[in-house]
Amino acid sequence: MSILVGSDTRVVTQGITGEYGRMHTLACREYGTNVVAGVTPGRGGQDVEGIPVYDTMAEAREKAGANCTMIFVPAAFAADAVEEAADAGIELIVCITEGIPALDEARMKQAVTAAGARMIGPNCPGVISPGSNCKVGIMPGFIHSAGKIGVVSRSGTLTYEAVWQLTELGLGQTTCLGIGGDPVIGTTHIDAIKLFQEDDETEAILMIGEIGGTAEEEAAAFIKDHVDKPVVGFVAGRTAPPGKRMGHAGAIIAGGKGTAIEKMEAMRAAGIAVAESPAELGSTMAEALAARA
Amino acid sequence: MKLHEFQAKERFRAFGLPTPHGIVVEDAEGAKAAFAELGGELAVVKAQIHAGGRGKAGGVKLVRSADEAHEAAEGMLGKPLITKQNAPDGTIVRKVLVEEGLPIAKEYYAAVTLDRRLEVPVLMVSSEGGMDIEEVAEKTPELILREPIDPVQGLPDFRARRACFGLGVPKAQQRAFGAVLKGLAQAFLADDASLVEVNPLVTTTDDRVICLDGKMSIDDNALFRHKGLEAMRDEGEEDPTEVRARKAGLSYVNLDGNIGCLVNGAGLAMATMDIIKLHGGEPANFLDVGGSASTEQVTTAFKIILEDPAVKGILVNIFGGIMRCDVVAQGVVDATKALGLEAPLVVRLHGTNMEQGREILENSGLKIIPADNMRDAAQKIVEAAQ
Numbered sequence: 270m271s272i273l274v275g276s277d278t279r280v281v282t283q284g285i286t287g288e289y290g291r292m293h294t295l296a297c298r299e300y301g302t303n304v305v306a307g308v309t310p311g312r313g314g315q316d317v318e319g320i321p322v323y324d325t326m327a328e329a330r331e332k333a334g335a336n337c338t339m340i341f342v343p344a345a346f347a348a349d350a351v352e353e354a355a356d357a358g359i360e361l362i363v364c365i366t367e368g369i370p371a372l373d374e375a376r377m378k379q380a381v382t383a384a385g386a387r388m389i390g391p392n393c394p395g396v397i398s399p400g401s402n403c404k405v406g407i408m409p410g411f412i413h414s415a416g417k418i419g420v421v422s423r424s425g426t427l428t429y430e431a432v433w434q435l436t437e438l439g440l441g442q443t444t445c446l447g448i449g450g451d452p453v454i455g456t457t458h459i460d461a462i463k464l465f466q467e468d469d470e471t472e473a474i475l476m477i478g479e480i481g482g483t484a485e486e487e488a489a490a491f492i493k494d495h496v497d498k499p500v501v502g503f504v505a506g507r508t509a510p511p512g513k514r515m516g517h518a519g520a521i522i523a524g525g526k527g528t529a530i531e532k533m534e535a536m537r538a539a540g541i542a543v544a545e546s547p548a549e550l551g552s553t554m555a556e557a558l559a560a561r562a
Numbered sequence: 563m564k565l566h567e568f569q570a571k572e573r574f575r576a577f578g579l580p581t582p583h584g585i586v587v588e589d590a591e592g593a594k595a596a597f598a599e600l601g602g603e604l605a606v607v608k609a610q611i612h613a614g615g616r617g618k619a620g621g622v623k624l625v626r627s628a629d630e631a632h633e634a635a636e637g638m639l640g641k642p643l644i645t646k647q648n649a650p651d652g653t654i655v656r657k658v659l660v661e662e663g664l665p666i667a668k669e670y671y672a673a674v675t676l677d678r679r680l681e682v683p684v685l686m687v688s689s690e691g692g693m694d695i696e697e698v699a700e701k702t703p704e705l706i707l708r709e710p711i712d713p714v715q716g717l718p719d720f721r722a723r724r725a726c727f728g729l730g731v732p733k734a735q736q737r738a739f740g741a742v743l744k745g746l747a748q749a750f751l752a753d754d755a756s757l758v759e760v761n762p763l764v765t766t767t768d769d770r771v772i773c774l775d776g777k778m779s780i781d782d783n784a785l786f787r788h789k790g791l792e793a794m795r796d797e798g799e800e801d802p803t804e805v806r807a808r809k810a811g812l813s814y815v816n817l818d819g820n821i822g823c824l825v826n827g828a829g830l831a832m833a834t835m836d837i838i839k840l841h842g843g844e845p846a847n848f849l850d851v852g853g854s855a856s857t858e859q860v861t862t863a864f865k866i867i868l869e870d871p872a873v874k875g876i877l878v879n880i881f882g883g884i885m886r887c888d889v890v891a892q893g894v895v896d897a898t899k900a901l902g903l904e905a906p907l908v909v910r911l912h913g914t915n916m917e918q919g920r921e922i923l924e925n926s927g928l929k930i931i932p933a934d935n936m937r938d939a940a941q942k943i944v945e946a947a948q
Contacts, residue, residue: 293884345786370754370784371676375713378681394883409883409914424829426881429913430936433881450828453681479829482678505832508817508839509848516813516828516850518783519678524696529836546840547833548937 271398271444272419272464272471273361273389274337278403281306281326281335281359283342283350285317290341293365293407294320297339300410301402306333326357337361339395339405347391348373355384362455363405364391371518374453381455388455392517394425394447400470406447408432416441418554419465421458422477423450423484423517427505427547431477434551440558443471450479450517458488466496473499475554476541478532480506481520485532493539499557502536503544504529563780564612568659569794570758570776577749579742580772584661586610593635596660597628604663607634611653612799614777615645621655624663631660653799664772669762670729671695672743674711674750683711683750685743687725691762717747731765738771753791754784803869810862812851819844821947822867822876822905824860826851826885834879837936843944846873860893864901875906875947877939880913887911887919895926906931906946910939 280297284290285307295318298304306329307317313324321333329335338354340347340363347366354362362381369377369391381388389396395406400415412429414436422428428447435442443465448456458476465471474496478485485504492500507529509515511522522528536543544553565573571581585596597605609621616622621643623634635658644652669691677684688706690698698705707728709721722740731739742763750758759777766772785792797805807814813828817835821843825831828850835845847870851863867873880890894909910933911919923930931946933939 344783368783370787371756371781372683372713372751372754372784375676375682379713407884412913422829424827426825426827426883427829427833429881429883430830430833433912452676452678477829479832484678487679503833505829505836508835508845509832510815510817513815513848515815515832515848520828520832524699546937547830547837548935548940 270468270470271400272468273396273444273446274398274403274405275401276403278337278361278405279303279305279333279335280405281308281329281333281338283308283326283338283340283354285309285320285322286312286315287341291317293341294339296410297404300404302404306335326353326359330357330359335359337405338363340364340366342366344368344370348377351377351388352380355380355386358384360386362386362388363395364388364455365393365395365407367392369451371452374451378453378455389446390449390455392451393449394428396444396446398444399442408445408447412436413445414441416443417470417472418442419468419471419474420445421461421465421474422447423479423519424477424505427477430547431475431550435475435554438551438555440551440554443468450519452482452519458484459491462488462492462496466498471498473501473554473558475501475550477550478502478504479517479520480504480509480515480522480529481527483527486535489535489539489541492541499561500541501544501550501554501557502533502541503547503550504532504536505547563782563785563791563795564799565778565780565794566610566612566657566796567608567776568610568657570778571773573749573753573778574773574776577745577752579745579749580770581776582661582664582772582774584659586657586659587635588639588657590632590636590639593658593660594628594632597625597631600660600662602662605631606661606663607631607638608659608661609638609643609655610657610659611643611648611655612796613645613648613653615647616643619643619645621645635660656798664764664774665767667765667767669764671761672746672763673757673759673761674746674755675757677710680710682713683747685709685711685717685721685725685747687729687743689729691764695761711747711750713751716751717744719744734769735765735771738769739765742771742773753778754781754788755779756781803866807849807866810859812849812859812863812866814866815848816870817845817847819846820872820874821943822846822870822873824849824851824863824867824876824878826880830879830881834877834936837940838877838944841940841944843940843947846870857893857896860890861897861900864897864903868901868903868905873905875908875943877943878907878909879936879939880911882911882913882916886914887916888922891919891922894930895922895928898928898930906943908933908939908943908946910934910936
């Protein structure tokens with residue numbers, strides 16, 4: 270098994286007729302994802318390379334049986350798209366869109382929670398389960414391989430780097446997800462780690478954090494009490510200056526809090542094997558697995 | 563995006579929040595006239611710069627006559643004000659705010675910011691007004707009260723009341739105080755702020771509640787729907803290189819080291835800085851070219867990195883997913899030729915079309931040092947930059 274997405278996942282793309290939405294939807298389908306629909310208001314009745322386009326998410330849900338959405342609409346319309354998906358009863362909402370106002374994100378999170386749905390992102394690469402050839406996001410499929418490691422990260426390309434290092438060492442993955450670098454996100458490190466702990470197929474977890482907020486500390490505390498699988502951690506940004514936003518809206522050391530050093534210490538205290546260097550993500554995992562065997 | 567105090571107070575008044583009467587001036591004569599116009603016996607001259615800690619740095623002066631206002635303004639305008647937040651160079655003061663003095667009864671602290679744990683905005687109030695709030699949070703956290711704010715509805719009445727009771731606001735001032743707290747929440751939501759802060763929020767001996775100070779930052783991601791606020795941007799307060807980078811769609815932060823970096827993705831860009839440091843070097847910048855870098859963008863990024871005279875070498879670290887390595891490689895070659903780049907350049911390309919990318923670099927005839935992975939790249943650039 271994998272977590273979040275797998276062979277039962279039926280994907281609709283919100284914003285499928287945009288250049289970016291179209292390109293990534295087709296790349297997902299090529300990887301093996303079951304893409305059943307697209308939604309662009311006003312384009313209902315058209316199709317994108319054989320994928321039917323609907324005006325509303327309710328139609329995509331009813332007529333195409335979509336249970337997962339991948340959102341590419343521009344930032345100004347993203348909150349509305351998420352609310353429409355939640356209202357339509359979509360279970361998993363993967364929001365790729367970046368640059369969304371923080372207050373919109375807070376409103377999105379409330380809507381998703383109220384509907385009992387789950388959101389990944391926003392401002393994230395998405396989620397992939399290589400074993401079931403299911404990719405819902407913008408990550409390059411070919412760097413992944415099927416296996417037993419669960420990967421959760423706030424970053425995009427740093428996740429690719431981590432996954433590639435694992436794949437090169439023959440350490441395949443159950444599911445890899447990027448949870449996004451914004452201050453308010455749908456699925457947190459703890460949420461993902463909980464799912465990996467419960468997943469029989471996942472044997473070890475790689476978590477990648479970055480400066481800002483306290484999500485890594487909270488995840489570390491959770492791991493200490495509830496996770497018996499080996500966990501490897503890394504935190505990006507130990508050279509980042511305080512008070513400066515490092516690309517991601519949530520990557521900022523505020524009032525002296527949220528430093529990489531604090532987060533790494535919290536991880537170590539929880540028994541997590543912390544990689545000192547981003548070049549050692551794969552090898553630290555290999556060592557952690559060997560130590561357990 | 564940060565606002566100046568006088569701009570924040572302009573926004574406060576738009577939401578019905580009481581502020582002192584004040585006049586913004588750009589020269590000492592103006593300050594003199596402003597004192598006369600305010601008509602009181604006491605006024606305050608306040609330097610308008612973004613950095614906090616102005617009071618202790620001499621950027622806030624009490625004056626008792628028009629001549630004193632003139633003198634105070636003259637002492638600030640056109641000169642750098644160095645506070646603990648903008649040290650060591652300080653910021654040149656271009657404007658001062660001349661405000662009426664008030665009969666202050668008590669000073670409080672009030673702020674609204676996004677609580678990342680609760681995932682909603684939160685109102686923070688304290689009876690310890692006028693103090694450094696981070697110090698209060700550190701030493702006496704029980705003196706800071708928090709009330710969550712609904713991102714749609716704002717601050718409910720009962721929470722505003724509870725904050726007033728918690729602070730021990732006298733009965734005669736409670737209505738006005740509660741209204742100010744609700745107004746601050748409203749300003750935060752309506753203007754898509756990332757911070758609204760009033761320190762101090764004062765009560766007067768005649769039971770008025772007034773925002774004596776005002777600080778406001780707007781969420782950069784929301785500026786598209788606040789054109790009026792965007793117009794309040796003061797580029798003179800920003801790092802000129804960071805301004806140019808922002809306009810080119812690049813995310814750039816200047817650092818103290820000598821190894822420039824060009825990376826795709828914020829997390830990988832931070833990790834690249836970290837690994838340079840781990841191998842004994844010092845990163846000169848954070849630079850994220852984003853998801854799709856054209857030749858023009860790579861050229862602009864190189865130009866921006868090279869504007870920093872400390873840069874002794876550049877490391878390009880690209881993990882191509884959507885971004886194709888051959889496109890990046892061509893961009894690097896074109897930019898290197900166009901700029902006549904002489905500093906050592908280490909390029910690590912991985913991911914989509916990486917073989918084609920490496921070939922382009924090899925066949926370019928340029929002295930580009932290829933690297934196989936992040937460790938190799940860091941070692942090579944640190945050595946080359948020495």
